Amino acid sequence: MLKSLWIKFLALLLAVSLIALSSAFFLRELMIKDFRDYLEGEIEDRVYWVMADIERTYEKHSKLEKNTIAEDAVWALMLGLEIKIKDTDGNVVMDTEKAVSALSPLIKRRIMAVSNFTEKENPDAFQPYPLFLKGKEIGTLEVRFLHTGKESIFIKQSNRFLLLSLFALGGLAIILSIIFSRKLTNPIKRLVSAAKAVSEGNMKSRVKISDKDEIGKLSETFNLMAKNLEIQESLRKKLISNVAHELRTPISAMRGEIEGMVDGLITTDKEQLKSLYEETGRLKNILDDIDELSQAQ
Known part of the structure; x- marks a missing residue:
């Protein structure tokens, strides 16, 4: 009976610990989702920054001026965006590759070092954003998001931290469950032993009182x-x-x-x-x- 009671207490404490640890996985998924939503919102903001600057340039020069929009293409690359700027006829006026090729070797190396512009071009990965000025369409900005690896590093580190925490807290939970389950059942065990002694005629048998519960x-x-x-x-x-x-x-x-x-x-x-x-x-x-x-x- 005592062994089964001890096992029940142990199973209960382990179940509570397991639920607590499982909640960590749920919270992790929420954190990763919020982090990805934040990144998506951040990338959208960057796209709108580039669009606003291109539209400003068009308003200033009344056309898509290549030298100026080349600077926008380099700036977009620094923001993690590969872009193509097309006119209303669908012709590519400027893209990231042309803008980077026009840079000096030193500046080009520095920009390539901080960006991830090494992937092969995938036309399906570009998303079109129409450019407007005073209600009139002036062209199209096509954007491909460059993955810098920071997201995967963050997720990898969070998984590693969660795994280490799971082993550490899981082991601690098991140890504490064993200790507390024994602490709960030992007074009952002493009480059963004393009751058995009294039933056998030993009226001097007493139970040691260690707690006031x-x-x-x-x-x-x-x-x-x-x-x-x-x-x-x-x-x-x-x-x-x-x-x-x-x-x-x-x-x-x-x-x-x-x-x-x-x-x-x-x-x-x-x-x-x-x-x-x-x-x-x-x-x-x-x-x-x-x-x-x-x-x-």
Whole structure:
């Protein structure tokens, strides 16, 4: 019974720990989702920055001026965007590759070092954003988002941290579950042992009280019960001893008189029979007193 109770406590604590650890995975998914939503919003903002600057340039020069929009293409690359700028006829006026090729070798190396512009072009990856000025379409900005690897690094680090936390906290949860389950069942085990001793006749058995919780109060009540049982057992033995002593006197007197009558030493007359009758009355009185005492208890 105790083993099964200990196992139940252990299973309960482990289940609570497992639920707590599982919530970490749920929170991680929420954090990753929020992080990706943040990145998407950040990228959209960057696209709108580039669009606003291209539209400003068009307003200033009344056309898509190549040198100026080349600067926009380099700036977009620094923001993690590969772009193509097309006019209203669909002709490519400027793209990231042309803008980077026009840079000096030193500047080109620096820009390529901080960007991820090494991937092969995938036409399907470009997303079109129409350019407008005063309600009139002036061209199209096509954008391809360059993955810098920061997102994957963040996710990888968070997975590693979560895994280490899972092992550390999981191991700690198991150890604490074992300790607390034993702490909960040990007082019950002592109480069962003491109750078994009392049932076998050891009225001096007591339970050590270590806490003031419900089990501690139960142990205190058990100790009080055992003390009362010990007192009652002592009174019972004393009562039996006194009763035996009181019964021995009239029985001995009656036995002596009857033996004398059998041996012919005492005549069987009215006086002797009256004496025997008086002794039986004493026995009856003693038995009546015992009966009243048992009813009073």
